Amino acid sequence: MAGAVRINRYLAAAGLGTRREVEGLLRTGRVTLNGATCDEPATRVEFGDVVLLDGNALAAGATGVVFHRAPAMPLTIVHPGTLHAVLPLELQAGGIELLLADERLAQRLADPKFPLAAQMGPAQRRLRLGGIGLDELAPGEWRPIAPRELQRLRRGVRLPPTSG
Template identity: 35%
Template structure:
């Protein structure tokens, strides 16, 4: 049996799909690896890869942008305290500073688990395994992303409480959100906010729908991993033991 397009269906004896291989090697997420393949940037054993139904076997030679790709290393995970003013991307067409330009030189090539937007700060998880990054981004992990959020405007506690039932903003449905007031002074307030989906600019859009302007957003936890006392711009590796204990089990 073949897949749509005439390519052979996956077979364990064929090896590993090339996009997954590149993700595990820390080159890019699986989705971005597929885009790179479409752009003709990936070479397998001397031939440009033309479709993602290409399989990699031990000893195969893979090049990305002319550079050899090493065998995927053991999976590693780091906590990073992202400052505001950095984009969570490997390259920006406008030349703005990025997270990956500011990382220590001795860090291997890594991808982020999800993103923090330009003006957001706090905990960003980094890994050398793009497949795992994608796995940890999915809401099915049940992991909560927790934030401290400073808002400007008059906070309505009843409206905050109602977010537990979810909310629709500009035809986008957001799942349950837990939001509570930590402190308030005049028109400024600090909130504790917890979400599980992490859609694009979710907190800012939801707060705006409540008539609140988000003036600072700090992620303090991603699932079991905490920002803690990690200083701005610092990176700390999570030990293999902790990683094995905390990663969600395959169902």
């Protein structure tokens, strides 16, 4: 199923442990997917699914996603209005797309004065973006951005104070 990620990977990206470690959370019935208890690590999570741990929503999906876009695949397939693309690829180029919920951070990362934007040519962006890699994502697959990856991006950017 393209556009889905295994729940053990989703939970690991949320910072709950390694993929093996989070299988214990699944086995003990602490995880629900769209209201139903999920105990199978291979269960696929689609973008927009509701994943809860002990009744609490996980932050991984809310912060952003790493998406492996196939060449000529429109980004609108996985780009809801709440996520903002960082340095989007041209339509015919394939590779990593980084979508963030934090619009200010996405804009700052795309600023030509920022080292990430300045050093990234089309070929360089295909496999890595700001230290974030595709890992083993197949074209059309996505994963939540891990908290440590988001923290690494934020460390490299100084955001101006918000007005108001």
